[in-house]
Structure formats: structure tokens, C-alpha cells
Amino acid sequence: MSGKNWDRVPIDAQSVDAPLSQSAIFLVVTVAGDQPALARICSVLGELDDLVKTVGIRDLGGRLSCIAGIGSDLWDRLSPGRRPLELKPFAPIKGAVHSAPSTPGDLLFHIRAERSDMCFEFERILLDRLGPDVTVVDEVTGFRYFDARDLLGFIDGTANPTGIDLPASALISNEDGDFAGGSYVVVQKYLHDMQAWARIPTPEQEAIIGRTKIDNIEIDDDDAPRKSHKSLATIEDDDGNEYDILRDNMPFGRPGQNEFGTYFIGYSRYLWVTEKMLQRMYVGDPPGAYDRLLDVSTPQTGTTFFAPTRPMLQALVEGAQHQLPAAR
Structure with missing residues (x-):
């Protein structure tokens, strides 16, 4: 959905708008509770x-980037009393058949590059610097699968906003001016049967997904009694205006362990849009007519973060450092 006043909002949104990469690492950690660790x-x-x-200079064509997302609890520790309007922990969803769990996470690092070795090296050095002050609760290495398909064989991310629609869909604007340019991030790790x-x-x-498998043509199921994944994940207001989110999903897997999955990561201007999308998938529309993709895809995690702009992140950590004992 197009937003207003974007020409008056200064944007430096980390690398939310980076194009789909060949490789990615999704790293979620919790942070120790003592102030020196913080x-x-x-x-x-x-x-x-x-x-x-430091890592990216080795190959500028590798397009290394990293987005840092901050969870609700850690945000309150860094900036008590001042937070993005919608930031809150991921709320578990209970449907009649399938459920979405809420899992811990203080920090998300979304690492992307055209080379898997650059993602690996960045994560290695990052974790070395974070040291024992963090505990890794989830670590997933993703890869691009042929022509941006998921492991189920369908092209993923077709409905992503592009051009001027991208910031209007993924980045906060003047509705929360103190945090303009930031983005709400929801992650879920799905395992496929x-x-x-x-x-x-x-x-x-194809009826379950809402698109043809070979040529990715959208299937119209607006009048069908059982909606497809595509339709359930489409959010509109009462006037028919569509609200988009930016997905940067990646397949992952270990065939020797019979592990095959998709790591869902959605950046959104409004957290409620992603929440409503997930409610429709698990509860159904109408209730009971849930997303049939969930019959073969099971979520293992569910966590919400806020990705501030670069200047906002710097101001946040500098403000926190003034209130905390010096790091040793």
C-alpha cells in the first residue's frame, strides 16, 4: 500500500531494501541479564x-550486508519508556488444527551476501565479538534455490513490493515519526514434510499455494470456499487497499537429517499487517478454513523484532552506553 509523506522522511534503513541474495544466515540470540554484558x-x-x-572489502561484488533487529524485552533494557508504537513480543497463535509458537530472541542478525563464505566469516567474527554475553537460540543458513523457488517447488516472494512501494510497505513513516525508516520484523522457521x-x-x-507451479501464474480463488495461501496472506482494508510486506524468505535443509524448510522473514511498516496475515493462515477465513500449506509445513519458531535505521541504532546504543557501566 502506498504511503504519504515519504519525500519528507529521512531514510537510512540499514539494508532492508537489499535485493534477494544467493546466501543468507539468520541468527537469533538472547542477551545476558547483567549490565556489563549489555x-x-x-x-x-x-x-x-x-x-x-572489514569482511565485505574482500569482495565488493559479494554485496555483504547485515540487518540488526532488536526484540521487545531488549529494547526496553536499552531505551526504557521510549519504544516503537507496535513493538511487542510475538504472540502465539492457536488455530483449530495448527498453532504458531512464540520463541525467545533479543537480537536478530539477518546476514546476506552473494557468497556463502562471506556470510560464514561475518557470523564467525560477530559471534566471537559477542562472546559469552549471548546465547544462540536459532541459527539457520539459507540459500537461493534455482529461480528463487522454495523447496516445495514454487517461486517465493512474487508479491514483494518494488520501487516506491517498497519503503511505503516495509518502513515506518510519519505515523510514528520518532522511528520513521525503521521496520518491524517477524521471523518463523518452518519445517516441511x-x-x-x-x-x-x-x-x-497449486490450489493450496494459489499459483501455478511451472510458470508462477496467479490463480483466482476469490470466490472459492477454501482460500489459498496466496489469498489468506493478502491483507486489505475496508476500501480494498492492499497492505504489503517485504519477504526475504530462504530455503534451508540438511538432507542427511531429513530436514527441509523455509525461513520466513517479513519486514513491515505496520506490525498488525503481518499479525493479521498469520491469524488468517492459522485460524482461517472463514474460521476453520485454515491455510492448507500448514498441513505439511510446521513452524518451529516465532519472534518479533524492530530493525531501526542506522542513525537510530547508533543513537540507541550511545544513549544506553551513557547509562551503563563501561564495557570491559
């Missing part, structure tokens, strides 16, 4: 851009 974490967050340059999916005939798979 001070040391702030020091590392303040040096993220320098770390990207590939054998169960393979038993479903292709026409039925």
Missing part, C-alpha cells in the same frame, strides 16, 4: 557497519 553488546552493535566493511507434499497431486498443490 554494555559490551552495545559496543558490538555500534561497530556493525565497520565489521561489514516433503514426502507428504510429494503425495499431493500438482493441481492440488
Whole structure:
């Protein structure tokens, strides 16, 4: 959905608008509770851009980037009493058949590059600097699968906003002026039952997804009693205006462990849009007519973060450092 006043909002939104990469690492950690640990974490967050340059200079064509997202609890520790309007922990969703869990996470690092070794090296150095002050609760290495398909065989991210629609969909504007340019981030790690999916005939798979498998043509199911994943994930207001989010999903897997999945990551201007999309998937529209993709795709995690702009992140950590004991 197009937003207003974007020409008057200064934007430096980390690298939310970076194009789909060949490789990615999704790293979620929790932060130790003592104040010296928090001070040391702030020091590392303040040096993220320098770390990207340190690793990225080895191959500028590798397009290394890293987005840092901050969870609700950690945000309150860094900036008590001043927070983005919608920031809150991920709320678990209970449908009649399927549920979405809420899992811990203070920091999200979304690392992207055209080379997997650059993602690996950046994460290695980052974790070394974070040290024992953090605990890794989830770590997923994603890859681009052929022509941006998921492991179920369908092209992913077709409906992503582009051009001027991208910031209007993914970045906060004047409705929350103190945090303009930031973005709400929701992540979920899904595991797929590939054998169960393979038993479903292709026409039925296409009806579940809402697109044809080979050529990615959208299927119109507006009048169907059971909506597709595509339709359930489409959010409109009462006037028919569509609200988009920016997805940067990645497949991941370990065939030797029978692990196949999709890491969902959605950047949005309004957190409620992503929340409503997930409610429609799990509860159904009408209630009970849930997203049939969930019959073969099971969420393992669910966490919400806020990705501030670069200047906002610097101001946040500098403000916190003034209130905390010096890092040692």
C-alpha cells in the first residue's frame, strides 16, 4: 500500500531494501541479564557497519550486508519508556488444527551476501565479538534455490513490493515519526514434510499455494470456499487497499537429517499487517478454513523484532552506553 509523506522522511534503513541474495544466515540470540554484558553488546552493535566493511572489502561484488533487529524485552533494557508504537513480543497463535509458537530472541542478525563464505566469516567474527554475553537460540543458513523457488517447488516472494512501494510497505513513516525508516520484523522457521507434499497431486498443490507451479501464474480463488495461501496472506482494508510486506524468505535443509524448510522473514511498516496475515493462515477465513500449506509445513519458531535505521541504532546504543557501566 502506498504511503504519504515519504519525500519528507529521512531514510537510512540499514539494508532492508537489499535485493534477494544467493546466501543468507539468520541468527537469533538472547542477551545476558547483567549490565556489563549489555554494555559490551552495545559496543558490538555500534561497530556493525565497520565489521561489514572489514569482511565485505574482500569482495565488493559479494554485496555483504547485515540487518540488526532488536526484540521487545531488549529494547526496553536499552531505551526504557521510549519504544516503537507496535513493538511487542510475538504472540502465539492457536488455530483449530495448527498453532504458531512464540520463541525467545533479543537480537536478530539477518546476514546476506552473494557468497556463502562471506556470510560464514561475518557470523564467525560477530559471534566471537559477542562472546559469552549471548546465547544462540536459532541459527539457520539459507540459500537461493534455482529461480528463487522454495523447496516445495514454487517461486517465493512474487508479491514483494518494488520501487516506491517498497519503503511505503516495509518502513515506518510519519505515523510514528520518532522511528520513521525503521521496520518491524517477524521471523518463523518452518519445517516441511516433503514426502507428504510429494503425495499431493500438482493441481492440488497449486490450489493450496494459489499459483501455478511451472510458470508462477496467479490463480483466482476469490470466490472459492477454501482460500489459498496466496489469498489468506493478502491483507486489505475496508476500501480494498492492499497492505504489503517485504519477504526475504530462504530455503534451508540438511538432507542427511531429513530436514527441509523455509525461513520466513517479513519486514513491515505496520506490525498488525503481518499479525493479521498469520491469524488468517492459522485460524482461517472463514474460521476453520485454515491455510492448507500448514498441513505439511510446521513452524518451529516465532519472534518479533524492530530493525531501526542506522542513525537510530547508533543513537540507541550511545544513549544506553551513557547509562551503563563501561564495557570491559
